[in-house]
Amino acid sequence: MTAILFANSPAAAREWRVDMVNRGANGSMDFTPAFLKIAPGDTVRFVAKDKTHNVESIRNMMPAGASPFQGAINQDVTVKFSRAGLYGYKCLPHTAMGMVGLIQVGSAVNRPAIVANLGSLPPLARARMTKFLQLAK
Numbered sequence: 001m002t003a004i005l006f007a008n009s010p011a012a013a014r015e016w017r018v019d020m021v022n023r024g025a026n027g028s029m030d031f032t033p034a035f036l037k038i039a040p041g042d043t044v045r046f047v048a049k050d051k052t053h054n055v056e057s058i059r060n061m062m063p064a065g066a067s068p069f070q071g072a073i074n075q076d077v078t079v080k081f082s083r084a085g086l087y088g089y090k091c092l093p094h095t096a097m098g099m100v101g102l103i104q105v106g107s108a109v110n111r112p113a114i115v116a117n118l119g120s121l122p123p124l125a126r127a128r129m130t131k132f133l134q135l136a137k
């Protein structure tokens with residue numbers, strides 16, 4: 001009986017984890033994983049695993065109408081992503097060192113806007129964001 005009820009329910013929202021680290025798969029000053037694909041309604045917990053990092057949304061790299069988010073240095077932040085699209089985010093002190101990430105929530109409806117705003121990122125951050133955009137399908 002329980003199994004039947006479960007099968008008829010919408011997928012349960014999941015919680016994902018992204019670590020802020022001094023070194024990751026993309027090099028120095030990184031988010032792990034820096035690209036994540038999730039479903040609308042899921043949450044992501046950004047964990048300050050190493051110190052001196054923060055996480056905050058990039059103003060011009062979010063779906064229209066989505067709420068910006070911003071954590072303090074060394075602060076763990078949990079964000080619920082309800083609206084479909086791509087969300088670029090960064091660590092403020094290390095943006096110039098390329099510390100950015102990308103979350104795809106459902107379909108990448110705002111991809112053209114993100115691509116159009118790549119030029120607003122410093123070179124290392126732009127290079128990593130370009131790589132992450134190739135993963136967003």
Ligand SMILES: [Cu+2]
Binds near residue numbers: 030091092093094099
């Ligand atoms: Cu950082």
